[in-house]
Amino acid sequence: MPTSHELFLEASKIIPGGVNSPVRACRSVGCEPLFIASAKGSKVTTVEGKEYIDFVESWGPMLLGHCHPEVSSALHTAVDLGTSYGAPCPNEVVLAKLILEAMPNMEMVRMVNSGTEATMSALRLARACTKRNKLIKFEGCYHGHADAFLASAGSGVATLSIPGTPGVPDVVVADTLLAAYNDLDAVKAHFEKNPKDIAAIIVEPMAGNMGLVKPAKGFLEGLRELCTKYGALLIFDEVITGFRLDFGGAQKRYNVKPDLTTLGKIIGGGLPVGAYAGKREYMSQIAPSGNVYQAGTLSGNPLAMAAGIATLNVLKKSDYNALESRVKRFCEELTAAFKANGITAFINSEASMFTIFFEGIEPQNFSDVKKASTEIYSKFYQHMRNEGILLAPSAFEVAMVSFAHSEADFEKTLQAASRFKI
Ligand SMILES: *Cc1c(COP(=O)(O)O)cnc(C)c1O
Numbered sequence: 001m002p003t004s005h006e007l008f009l010e011a012s013k014i015i016p017g018g019v020n021s022p023v024r025a026c027r028s029v030g031c032e033p034l035f036i037a038s039a040k041g042s043k044v045t046t047v048e049g050k051e052y053i054d055f056v057e058s059w060g061p062m063l064l065g066h067c068h069p070e071v072s073s074a075l076h077t078a079v080d081l082g083t084s085y086g087a088p089c090p091n092e093v094v095l096a097k098l099i100l101e102a103m104p105n106m107e108m109v110r111m112v113n114s115g116t117e118a119t120m121s122a123l124r125l126a127r128a129c130t131k132r133n134k135l136i137k138f139e140g141c142y143h144g145h146a147d148a149f150l151a152s153a154g155s156g157v158a159t160l161s162i163p164g165t166p167g168v169p170d171v172v173v174a175d176t177l178l179a180a181y182n183d184l185d186a187v188k189a190h191f192e193k194n195p196k197d198i199a200a201i202i203v204e205p206m207a208g209n210m211g212l213v214k215p216a217k218g219f220l221e222g223l224r225e226l227c228t229k230y231g232a233l234l235i236f237d238e239v240i241t242g243f244r245l246d247f248g249g250a251q252k253r254y255n256v257k258p259d260l261t262t263l264g265k266i267i268g269g270g271l272p273v274g275a276y277a278g279k280r281e282y283m284s285q286i287a288p289s290g291n292v293y294q295a296g297t298l299s300g301n302p303l304a305m306a307a308g309i310a311t312l313n314v315l316k317k318s319d320y321n322a323l324e325s326r327v328k329r330f331c332e333e334l335t336a337a338f339k340a341n342g343i344t345a346f347i348n349s350e351a352s353m354f355t356i357f358f359e360g361i362e363p364q365n366f367s368d369v370k371k372a373s374t375e376i377y378s379k380f381y382q383h384m385r386n387e388g389i390l391l392a393p394s395a396f397e398v399a400m401v402s403f404a405h406s407e408a409d410f411e412k413t414l415q416a417a418s419r420f421k422i
Helices: 004-014 069-079 090-102 115-130 155-160 184-193 219-230 249-253 302-316 320-340 374-386 407-418
Strands: 036-040 043-046 051-054 108-112 134-138 176-179 198-203 233-237 260-264 274-278 345-350 353-358
Touching (some): 090 108, 090 274, 115 198, 184 198, 374 407
Parallel strands (some): 233 260
Antiparallel strands (some): 108 274
């Protein structure tokens, strides 16, 4: 088999940047990407046959680890029943029920094919329901690559330092109002200036796309109150947090009720999927029960439904608290290992996610995030990769831990980190 380097050279001639999603290129950490031949549990194996402990987890979907036996077996069964019908299949009903049971504030759900599709459809719906156009989003939050959201859109864009967003007409982002994460006053000011024009606030209820930034106490509650007061819809983008922060997502963990929720990643168990959910009064306005048009040739795809159902059924029985305590302890051990080598780092962690901010502070927003050293992160990334450990190839991302990560994996990762010197 050709090596990663050879494949990357080939790919670069025929695929823009050699990759099908920008951050995979590893440019910001000064490396070439590794081409993966297979994955199992907590590990991925490259085309060279080298095995790595994986903290990328396909950017979030693989909370059970790769090739979980129940997910694989559900997929094998599904393949033999046909891969797409263009007509409803029973598992669409099963997955819808599983999602709505986990998020009792949501009453109806529509399946789509990616997180991007989910957020862009949710925004269309919010605009239709409120008959308003403006949207508030937070700096550093990422909601997929639809035009309206490509203003200060977190890691992918930040990592590559793309100035603005060529190809997006000014008029499209003109309705996107920005605020700093955790800054309720800024949100309030937008509403006071545009009391009857704001359709929705979209927020990552725990930000994961600028590195891990937690919602400050009262922030999400404050957004809820402002939306209610001004008649705007609150959209929780739970594409990362759904089924990861808790089985019921951030809305369960933080006990705040959004009007609409967008999902993706985990609910497809590693297959391309997205969904948006919400109150019946809003969701029933989607075609064909209402006039808000949204469709998809492969939406509710039988393979994606099978993988999603199997994943959620295993997660339902999984011990989220145990994983969270293990990750917390690991982060403390990691901080101590850095300290022993004279390296200062603030590690922010929540549930099964963490971000290392070298020489950084506990971040409240995107400008705090940017105080951390990307240079040290790049060196650390390269060091760990040499040691057989794959972290996110960007300082502005979260490390994802799965239920498949073992004591030995944590120990090996810690030992490798303790050999890092600057
Ligand atoms: C990954 C992500 C998206 C986009 O999902 P895709 O499936 O990549 O289109 C949207 N919102 C958030 C919070 C995400 O992390």
